[in-house]
Amino acid sequence: xxxxxxxxxxxxxxxxxxxxxxxxxxxxxxxxxxxxxxxxxxxxxxxxxxxxxxxxxxxxxxxxxxxxxxxxxxxxxxxxxxxxxxxxxxxxxxxxxxxxxxxxxxxxxxxxxxxxxxxxxxxxxxxxxxxxxxxxxxxxxxxxxxxxxxxxxxxxxxxxxxxxxxxxxxxxxxxxxxxxxxxxxxxxxxxxxxxxxxxxxxxxxxxxxxxxxxxxxxxxxxxxxxxxxxxxxxxxxxxxxxxxxxxxxxxxxxxxxxxxxxxxxxxxxxxxxxxxxxxxxxxxxxxxxxxxxxxxxxxxxxxxxxxxx
Amino acid sequence: xxxxxxxxxxxxxxxxxxxxxxxxxxxxxxxxxxxxxxxxxxxxxxxxxxxxxxxxxxxxxxxxxxxxxxxxxxxxxxxxxxxxxxxxxxxxxxxxxxxxxxxxxxxxxxxxxxxxxxxxxxxxxxxxxxxxxxxxxxxxxxxxxxxxxxxxxxxxxxxxxxxxxxxxxxxxxxxxxxxxxxxxxxxxxxxxxxxxxxxxxxxxxxxxxxxxxxxxxxxxxxxxxxxxxxxxxxxxx
Numbered sequence: 001x002x003x004x005x006x007x008x009x010x011x012x013x014x015x016x017x018x019x020x021x022x023x024x025x026x027x028x029x030x031x032x033x034x035x036x037x038x039x040x041x042x043x044x045x046x047x048x049x050x051x052x053x054x055x056x057x058x059x060x061x062x063x064x065x066x067x068x069x070x071x072x073x074x075x076x077x078x079x080x081x082x083x084x085x086x087x088x089x090x091x092x093x094x095x096x097x098x099x100x101x102x103x104x105x106x107x108x109x110x111x112x113x114x115x116x117x118x119x120x121x122x123x124x125x126x127x128x129x130x131x132x133x134x135x136x137x138x139x140x141x142x143x144x145x146x147x148x149x150x151x152x153x154x155x156x157x158x159x160x161x162x163x164x165x166x167x168x169x170x171x172x173x174x175x176x177x178x179x180x181x182x183x184x185x186x187x188x189x190x191x192x193x194x195x196x197x198x199x200x201x202x203x204x205x206x207x208x209x210x211x212x213x214x215x216x217x218x219x220x221x222x223x224x225x226x227x228x229x230x231x232x233x234x235x236x237x238x239x240x241x242x243x244x245x246x247x248x249x250x251x252x253x254x255x256x257x258x259x260x261x262x263x264x265x266x267x268x269x270x271x272x273x274x275x276x277x278x279x280x281x282x283x284x285x286x287x288x289x290x291x292x293x294x295x296x297x298x299x300x301x302x303x304x305x306x307x308x309x
Numbered sequence: 310x311x312x313x314x315x316x317x318x319x320x321x322x323x324x325x326x327x328x329x330x331x332x333x334x335x336x337x338x339x340x341x342x343x344x345x346x347x348x349x350x351x352x353x354x355x356x357x358x359x360x361x362x363x364x365x366x367x368x369x370x371x372x373x374x375x376x377x378x379x380x381x382x383x384x385x386x387x388x389x390x391x392x393x394x395x396x397x398x399x400x401x402x403x404x405x406x407x408x409x410x411x412x413x414x415x416x417x418x419x420x421x422x423x424x425x426x427x428x429x430x431x432x433x434x435x436x437x438x439x440x441x442x443x444x445x446x447x448x449x450x451x452x453x454x455x456x457x458x459x460x461x462x463x464x465x466x467x468x469x470x471x472x473x474x475x476x477x478x479x480x481x482x483x484x485x486x487x488x489x490x491x492x493x494x495x496x497x498x499x500x501x502x503x504x505x506x507x508x509x510x511x512x513x514x515x516x517x518x519x520x521x522x523x524x525x526x527x528x529x530x531x532x533x534x535x536x537x538x539x540x541x542x543x544x545x546x
Contacts, residue, residue: 176413183410186399192381193359193391195415195463199380251401 003170007163014159018152027155031223033264034158035216039237040244040256041165042212045172046205047242048250051185052102056113057241059120060090060210062232064217069130069227072138079157083218090214091207098206102199105188114235121233135228138221154219165212169253172208181205213241236280240267243287249297258298310373312337312498313358313467318367320353320522327353329522330367335500337466340493342513342530343502346542349519351502352394355469358500359391360384371467386415390465392456394472394502398444404431404455405440411463427462434458434488450481457488468492469500474508482508510534518542 018027039057046052064086071077071085093116101112125133140150147153172178180201183191192198221227240263248259263286267279294301311334320328328350335341345351356362358369360381369377376384390411399407405427412423431437434454439447447455453473460468470489474482486508493499503509509516510530518526518533520542526533533539 179406179410179413182401183399186401187397189361189381190393190397190399190459191410193361193385193393194411194459195382195385196410197380197382197414 007167011159011163015156018156019146019148024149024151027151029268031151031155031158033261033268034155034162035220036240036244036260036264037162037257038158038165038212038216039241040248040260041162041169041253042209042216043241044245044250044256045169046209048245048255049173049178049181049185050202050205052202053110053242054113054209055110055235055238055242056097056117057213058233058235058237059113059117060093060213061217061237062124062229063093063120064090064214065220065227065232066124066130067214068218069136069138069221072221079219079222083161083215086218087211087215091211093214094206094210095203097210098203102202102206117233117235117238121229124229124233131228133229135226138225138227140222140225151223154223157219161215166253166257168208168212173253177201177204240283243283245297247286247290247297249299251296252299255297255299311335312372314368314370315354315358316368316370318354318357318364318369320357320362320364326522328357328364331519331522331524333517333524335498337498338493338496339498340512340514341498341500342509342516343500343519344509344516345519350522351519352471354519355391355471355500355502359389359469382414385411385463388464388466389469390460390463390467391469392453392460392471392473394475396452396456398447398452398455400443400445402444403441404436404444404447407444407455407459408462411459415463430458430461433491435484450477450484453477453485454488461492465497467498467500469502471502472504474503474505486512
């Protein structure tokens with residue numbers, strides 16, 4: 001109950017800020033941070049709970065963007081429909097990738113996900129309808145009342161997706177599914193011999209994770225008024241989506257949220273004050289520091305401190 | 310009808326024959342010992358029974374039903390549970406939580422019932438005071454007991470104990486042996502794979518000896534010890 005009240009409060013706060021006179025830049029940056037909350041939370045369902053490291057977040061994210069663009073160009077579909085479709089496509093890709101690669105363990109699975117990313121990018125580069133390698137300019141439709149600007153509306157939409165992702169991740173974590181995924185992460189053989197249908201659970205995690213990543217990518221073309229393959233399918237999405245839960249902590253749903261808010265905000269600040277290129281360096285340095293010094297992330301550190309008192 | 314019937318089961322790894330037409334029948338409630346030198350196919354055989362490996366030919370029937378094609382988790386749900394030779398605890402979970410995995414996925418118990426049953430099992434195993442401890446903090450003998458406890462939480466009819474006593478001290482062997490006798494007294498059929506001869510011979514009603522993927526001898530513990538083939542397989546004489 002407390003959790004749901006918190007969710008409602010946060011959503012109303014996001015909505016209230018969007019309708020207030022706050023600086024437009026806040027929403028421009030906040031949208032990206034919220035996108036990372038969705039991606040990190042989605043990544044953690046498979047990578048954190050089940051221990052299957054996915055480097056291909058960009059494949060799901062980019063495919064979500066392109067699904068939205070196709071729907072927009074062909075049918076002028078509304079944003080809500082674009083997001084639902086992108087989630088469906090992301091889920092389908094998750095299922096396909098899962099069926100093909102979930103028999104691979106550890107590093108081999110991780111490598112396969114990188115391959116998927118390159119395949120997706122190559123496909124879009126060679127598809128003329130969506131602009132090929134040069135991409136496509138998009139004309140935003142009219143903003144829907146009561147939002148004063150399109151960016152503010154997208155901010156609220158992404159806040160909704162972030163809260164939805166968090167609610168799903170939390171449910172997975174505390175339900176019997178979460179216990180099974182943890183068992184898989186600790187020992188797949190022992191999980192199977194304890195009655196856990198390992199392949200089915202891993203597929204489930206892959207599908208849910210893929211759907212959320214796809215949904216997160218859908219509003220991006222409208223946010224940029226532009227879409228192109230190189231940035232949509234950038235490996236950086238995958239690196240950030242992995243680094244954020246690692247830094248925040250992978251065992252609890254709050255971990256990726258903390259990591260994404262922290263790292264995402266730092267990235268936005270660094271982009272403005274120093275340069276865009278330093279971003280990747282910041283992610284890398286923080287990731288190394290945490291892996292070495294605090295493998296259980298911020299949540300783990302916090303628990304240790306509280307436990308000691 | 311026997312509880313488990315293994316008929317002419319074979320398994321190869323590349324050019325290596327791990328099992329060459331092994332047949333075994335085990336009755337409900339039996340205490341069955343499986344022995345043989347290293348590499349004789351004992352673990353391969355129980356991997357084929359538990360579903361970690363698929364047998365290439367032959368049949369495996371559990372309670373009259375062919376299970377050779379089922380994934381491992383389905384076999385666990387039918388009533389075949391095993392412990393692992395090298396303990397594979399869910400190391401990020403507490404001892405109690407380790408048992409809740411099979412409780413949720415096999416017995417489909419609600420959380421409160423599952424915890425009560427898990428505590429009963431841990432009490433039998435002598436692990437009750439460790440219920441809240443992280444599995445990664447356990448000692449070797451405690452890990453072996455956890456393996457058995459987790460297998461028990463799946464409410465098996467057939468429990469396969471894969472070298473649950475290897476590397477344990479004399480008193481600890483007696484402890485584990487006592488637990489296995491107690492479980493058998495509850496009506497659970499037990500296959501014991503063991504190198505510690507004294508333990509297998511004390512425990513088993515019937516023993517089969519494997520060598521190079523074949524059964525070389527079957528009989529009561531007393532007969533097995535006297536068998537010249539068994540002596541040759543073990544001592545290389």
